[in-house]
Amino acid sequence: MLTSATTSYQPAAKFDPITISSFKAYDIRGELGVNLDEEIAYRIGRAFAQILYQRYQAAAQTQADDVATLKPAIVIGSDIRHSSEQLKQAAIKGIVDAGVDVIDLGMSGTEEVYFATSHYQALGGIEVTASHNPINYNGLKLVKEHSKPISADDGLAEIQALAESGQFTTDNQSGKLRLLTDKSAYINHVMTFIDTDKLKPLKLVVNSGNGSAGPVVDLLVDKLAQADAPIEVIKLHHTPDGSFPNGIPNPMIEANRVATQQAVLENNADLGIAFDGDFDRCFLFDEHGEFIDGSYIVGMLAQAFLNKYPSESIVYDPRVIYNTEAVVEEHNGKAVISKSGHSFIKQVMRDSGAIYGGEMSAHHYFRDFFYCDSGMIPWLLTIELLSITSKTLSELVTGYIAAYPSSGELNFRLTTYDAPAIIDAIEEKFSSQNPNKSTLDGLSLNFGDWRFNLRASNTEPLIRLNIESRGDQPLLAAKTQDIQQWLATQGAVPA
Template sequence: MVIGSFKAYDIRGELGVSLDEDIAYRIGRAFAQILFQRYQQASANQDSELATLKPAIVIGSDIRHSSEELKQAAIKGIVDAGVDVIDLGMTGTEEVYFATSHYAALGGIEVTASHNPINYNGLKLVKEQSKPISADDGLAEIQALAESGQFTSSDKSGALQLLTDKSAYINHLMIFIDTDKLKPLKLVINSGNGSAGPVVDLLTDKLTQAGAPIEVIKLHHTPDGSFPNGIPNPMITANRAATQQAVLTHKADLGIAFDGDFDRCFLFDETGEFIDGSYVVGMLAQAFLNKYPNESIVYDPRVIYNTEAVIDAHQGEAVISKSGHSFIKQVMRESGAVYGGEMSAHHYFRDFFYCDSGMIPWLLTIELLSITGKTLSELVTGYINAYPSSGEMNFRLTTNDAPAIIKAIEDKYRSQNPSKTTLDGLSLDFGDWRFNLRASNTEPLIRLNIETRGDQPLLADKIQEIEQWLAAQGAMPA
């Protein structure tokens, strides 16, 4: 059979079309068989860290109604492969990242579709030490085995253990801040009826126990797989209104919102203004460099001016990486970077196994607000004024393909002799402004980001110029 739900970095598909319980079983079994064979080879050779691991796979699932059934199907596949399973219950993706390393497991699976429509679901996979698995690093092998069904038989079934206690994970999150430095703050936290609610409760309890003067207004807090307030995706402008209004109504210092599996964190200032992810990257880079001078910071090439300026001003080492979690994590491991950030609201931390977390960013933000005595708008306004940007704009392709459009726009600006990089799509830098144009990995879209050095009128002019040019190429705003 052909399983069409495999993507570049994970597995995601429409229920009953490209993802069902049989497919989840096949994926679980293939994943377990491949990881267990690697473990057995390492044990026989006695020359690998793999041999020190526990021959088990951790698994969790989000709140979607289909997630538990898919998880149970994957569990059956794993135990039929003769590998033990640690079931974490209902979790966010970062809990699987944590548990994979905490329990020294062979790998981990989170059943989630994050912010995708309600008729979708998926599986995110990691191997030992919470390392990502991508199409060119194991995922294609898993797909081939799952599709062929040529599984090896096992002498015994794996054992299943239910471990839903989150204490170790919560305690680990708390190492990122000094609660003694926290000042009185009022927060609005919108969990989007996703998986974040229970973790928010545990974290706010910890803050209270530590004597932190933090007041929390919880919005859309109860996990509910029917998503009565819409799919939790704060990247959609219309989905921000509830958080923005609550910040204003309660006169809060900060608004926080999550997607369904809370691996992304979105921030709103005290006026209810949504803070673009690229400026959050700069803010967190500054927070880490204040604590850890001269460390490396990893960032993606879509929007760079502000991040590079912050890193330079605080004597950090700037390390650029192609966007996408597998690339960011690899570059962070290679450079030993303390923090990595993407404008898409993914934030990665060396002390969280080089993985992304949606909970650590807001904890760091309340610490930074407390230490500086500034509001969030005061912290980021300087960034925004110094390096205004368009935010990511998506254009749906109607005629030309993405490579043709990217080549044509390079030709259009060639005479202006911009500096050029192709690390991730096409980036052209003209000195006082730059843009990045890249193709989506999963949809017939191209994504555009434009930024300038302190020149808002120039930004507006270039947005209009490139939008009109793209329209002439058959690429219309999505």
């Protein structure tokens, strides 16, 4: 049931031009009190709503755009960070001042905003979150109609320009604010991805990292219990707590994996699962507590989908490709490569009609989830796969790892040259070997028995290196050492 709610933030009477440096390639992320505060959140909310509403009005006049069939409302949610509620309320105030209605989901994960934006046929959605960033950061993730992403070259720059100028329209009647915290529709939809009748007895360790995942995990576990699924769940760091007493939830940091690994071993669990703060990423540990690199999970889930839906397309990013391409070919699927980054992956999936897309960064995208990424669907699919195959997770991925070993993503900070200069220089370094070259995303050079991808980060001042080989671990180790040493001569130091 929808009920009314109130806002607390009150904007200034006049909007002077400002510079907002928290806009990134795909979202808004900044340091609190430095380049992100309530005024900035208000401006972003109002600019976002004004631009989407103007498009809606134009479409409604001609009925020539599917935007015309939507409801003039924006969905918004926020993670558990202490600053998130205040920033959300400021953004809400901006939206309603733009004359657009708001559906407030309360505390939620990013994928709940994705779901609700399409489910409620809203003009767009906002999640207030900094995901895995330090505690003094926060941000906003934006999507437009049908949960489509917004990037710097597809609307985000326009939103930034309007937010900075403060030249908002003032003749609209204020929008209405409604609070809707019932997660039933979202939970029911997520559960459609698996057949609970196929589940066999499994013991899981689930580490929510004191982020926003806990309440959703509880609801999914309840659904499994209602279906009499023989799944035991051990909950770790489960209670949402914006002070993050057990550290920022970021399983990409090796030190943050220890608690999950230990819990798997101590409880003799079949699977470990960990989330980042807004749970749009899912990280898996096998029955030995070993962390499984995301690129191998992409191959595993691709196989799972192709077993169910033969000949479908699978989208993947160019950082690590050997295993995914081999799996898709073996199972008669169609391999479709995309530049990394959610806006690119989602567009390529829509263009190709792909059933699944995955990135080694632990983002997994699903056609039947509005082409969006979800952190909850992957672990449900994994327990179904473990049950169907009667194999352990290590048994499912060990063959992948042996056949196509990889370095994992290696990050470097630049002290001398910029990223384009280093990428040009490394291409020249290997030019005499005539590798197969791709510049789809940074630089990929493929030598047949090994390859690497070097690219600049879209979100941090880093370059990222991934190296892989075809079943040759010594070759992989040698090439990794060689390139790392060369990067050091170029002023790139391990991050």
